[in-house]
Amino acid sequence: MSELVLASGSASRARMLTAAGVPFHVSAADLDESSLIADLWDKGSDAAEIARTLAEQKALTVSRRSPGALVLGGDSVLAFGSEIISKCSDLTQLKRMLQKLSGKTHELISAASLVRDGAPLWQDTGIARLTMRVLSDSFLDAYLAAEGEALLSSVGGYHYEGRGAQLFSHVDGDAFTILGLPLLPVLAALRTQGILGT
Amino acid sequence: MSELVLASGSASRARMLTAAGVPFHVSAADLDESSLIADLWDKGSDAAEIARTLAEQKALTVSRRSPGALVLGGDSVLAFGSEIISKCSDLTQLKRMLQKLSGKTHELISAASLVRDGAPLWQDTGIARLTMRVLSDSFLDAYLAAEGEALLSSVGGYHYEGRGAQLFSHVDGDAFTILGLPLLPVLAALRTQGILGT
Numbered sequence: 001m002s003e004l005v006l007a008s009g010s011a012s013r014a015r016m017l018t019a020a021g022v023p024f025h026v027s028a029a030d031l032d033e034s035s036l037i038a039d040l041w042d043k044g045s046d047a048a049e050i051a052r053t054l055a056e057q058k059a060l061t062v063s064r065r066s067p068g069a070l071v072l073g074g075d076s077v078l079a080f081g082s083e084i085i086s087k088c089s090d091l092t093q094l095k096r097m098l099q100k101l102s103g104k105t106h107e108l109i110s111a112a113s114l115v116r117d118g119a120p121l122w123q124d125t126g127i128a129r130l131t132m133r134v135l136s137d138s139f140l141d142a143y144l145a146a147e148g149e150a151l152l153s154s155v156g157g158y159h160y161e162g163r164g165a166q167l168f169s170h171v172d173g174d175a176f177t178i179l180g181l182p183l184l185p186v187l188a189a190l191r192t193q194g195i196l197g198t
Numbered sequence: 199m200s201e202l203v204l205a206s207g208s209a210s211r212a213r214m215l216t217a218a219g220v221p222f223h224v225s226a227a228d229l230d231e232s233s234l235i236a237d238l239w240d241k242g243s244d245a246a247e248i249a250r251t252l253a254e255q256k257a258l259t260v261s262r263r264s265p266g267a268l269v270l271g272g273d274s275v276l277a278f279g280s281e282i283i284s285k286c287s288d289l290t291q292l293k294r295m296l297q298k299l300s301g302k303t304h305e306l307i308s309a310a311s312l313v314r315d316g317a318p319l320w321q322d323t324g325i326a327r328l329t330m331r332v333l334s335d336s337f338l339d340a341y342l343a344a345e346g347e348a349l350l351s352s353v354g355g356y357h358y359e360g361r362g363a364q365l366f367s368h369v370d371g372d373a374f375t376i377l378g379l380p381l382l383p384v385l386a387a388l389r390t391q392g393i394l395g396t
Contacts, residue, residue, distance in 0.1 A: 020361055020364060133386075139396055161217060162219070163217070169382065184368065188331075
């Protein structure tokens with residue numbers, strides 16, 4: 001079987017693939033994501049195009065230094081109305097972001113891309129729509145105290161598989177997409193590429 | 199805050215509630231589930247009614263010995279065409295069941311019920327539709343070897359959050375429901391009952 005390289009430093013993506021029994025190793029791409037996102041946004045790309053482009057750019061970057069390997073790139077973008085919401089740099093900023101999302105619906109778009117020797121082979125994009133309930137200030141303070149800095153690694157400021165579930169009144173879409181990868185399509189592509197048995 | 203008792207021995211339900219930050223302790227109901235299911239089935243109940251009845255029966259049973267406590271019962275039923283599929287008692291039986299589900303769609307119905315002092319307060323039912331890809335014999339053997347007896351605790355013979363994801367081509371529905379509880383409605387009910395903050 002061929003070798004799979006995950007071109008993403010996301011602990012959540014690595015956890016999902018490990019749990020699903022996928023053999024891989026991590027070689028994170030070191031992209032300047034914020035400036036890439038800003039460029040694409042200025043050019044009129046929508047959230048799904050941005051997620052797809054970043055997933056593919058990560059895979060292409062790592063493919064250059066991993067000849068022969070199958071490289072999986074992944075990226076998640078949070079779209080709120082006409083805005084793209086980026087990761088927060090501290091908990092004060094994160095609390096303000098959650099106050100903004102409170103009581104409203106946002107979309108989480110996760111894209112995956114497979115590349116070998118610089119050639120894109122496959123891609124897929126999953127979209128989930130998440131509606132937050134109205135969060136009280138005391139709830140938010142207790143939530144931030146319980147979760148702490150670990151939230152900063154997460155676009156949207158929640159771990160849906162954990163205490164983050166308390167934030168939502170309604171969710172449409174795939175939980176794997178929310179965690180950062182459209183996993184079932186990724187597994188199907190890995191079967192096609194010989195990484196997994198059929 | 200009031201005390202929550204989980205009237206289910208399911209490790210998956212306990213894991214979900216713990217991860218979501220719900221305070222509770224476990225006091226599993228000791229019901230003869232197979233004979234209850236057979237009775238309800240003979241009386242013409244459908245899969246959702248069976249799941250709801252079992253979830254409530256578990257909560258009522260534990261409520262009798264837990265005066266004053268809020269008791270959460272949960273149950274999952276797998277419906278395949280006009281059949282109810284029960285847990286398997288060994289891996290040979292489980293392999294035959296997976297061969298039957300292979301390439302086809304089944305439903306997983308998870309019901310939750312809240313009871314206090316013998317009085318039902320709330321219930322909800324989630325339904326997920328899962329389509330398995332066609333599984334080769336060699337895949338099934340490798341899957342059973344990797345997962346082993348742990349699969350026997352799981353109706354359907356898979357842990358969707360783990361290697362079980364490799365079984366599916368398409369899934370409609372909530373991942374929490376697949377894991378055994380319609381979690382977002384449960385969390386909303388626990389807020390109403392004062393177990394969780396709002």
